Amino acid sequence: MDKSLIEKLNQLEKENKFLKDKIGELQNDLLQFMSKDENIEEKINYYKLKLVVLGENRVGKTSFIKQFAFKEFDKEYKPTLGAEITKMKLRFKNDIIDLIIWDIAGQIAYKNLSKTFLQDADLVILMYDITRPITFENTKNWFDIATKVLENKFASILVGNKSDLEDQRKIFTKNALEFAQSIEIPFIETSTKENWNIKDVLIILIADFLQVNLV
Template identity: 35%
Template sequence: MADQGQEGGAAPAAPTPTPAATEATAAAAAAPNTNVATVQPMAKYKLVFLGDQSVGKTSIITRFMYDKFDSTYQATIGIDFLSKTMYLEDRTVRLQLWDTAGQERFRSLIPSYIRDSSVAVVVYDVTNQTSFANTVRWIKDVRAERDSDVIMVLVGNKTDLSEKRQVTAEEGEAKAKELGVMFIETSAKAGVNIKALFRKIAGSLPGMESVSISRANNLVDVKLTPQTGSGGAPAAASCSC
């Protein structure tokens, strides 16, 4: 019966905390939690694509973004912008892709987009000697705005049109060495070296010591053999971008 009376009685009062205990509790609450992981902001890099009209700048970006090719040519008007997250071995980066118009009437817009860029991708058409010659001017424009504070890549596109080629891979590589930029050939239509192009760029971004900008001779040379039609004649090939 004594046990029942004890259960029905009032609970004993909690001990009053001492001043020292109160101060210790407050200090612990104010101290930062070192076990919480710090979230680092994702690094963002601006890539501006330059080159004459119809060399395939938009098609390279479309192939990289969506892994597709649109054979219907439509000229870029002004500036287009797309963004894509790229997952690397040791980090994740956000690539901001700026597609510029190649027409002369939009030329005055280009410098403002070059100024804060991290990478300049100068594209030419391997079947168009004039577009190749004009890359010197495009690269000069980049250096006028960014000097050496930008990564530059010279890209020879449309290698799928091997029978119409006017600029050899050796000429492209030599020009890149002369200008001190990286070089690669691609085919947006066939999807050749598109991923390699962006891996090359990502490897040269600040903080990626594994790849140096000075490796301009790192050429990925892919030779395509044209298909033959009936009777052994070469099959017609065309690329509108």
């Protein structure tokens, strides 16, 4: 194997380990769901954040949201029409977050509407299906749309979903990691079916947003 390629792969492994370590450190401050009548006594910060989940149809956007918000997984696919909104209140460290999640339809007919739905978004998830190459290839288009609308004023993460279908994998982790590095955003793989790494996606996104906005 070419020496430069070996060095590049070693660097990718180090950076992927850094991301895993970062998740591990943040596990001590896991997002917590809050009840409406919970009392808050200590000094805290309040944020109202808009999260938009982008990606082609059938990558698992709706399943991701349902698993995170309601611990549910629907085996039957139901396409999203336009956009669906989920609201929830979370606690992260000493911050209270009113999170509004926008599930954007991935069908071609709705892509022009995505620009409207993206307005004022703080957080963006770029999701693809590890078994369908076209969904990965099109994450670049979704990222370009988000960047054009939001002008880089957002925290984003690349998410490879359906990791439970390893025997059907078409997109290798190292390729996705290389792409994420090229657009300077974190990368993680998930399984909405197995509820694997779902909460970690939000932990990374919110931590990145708060770090930038508290500097």
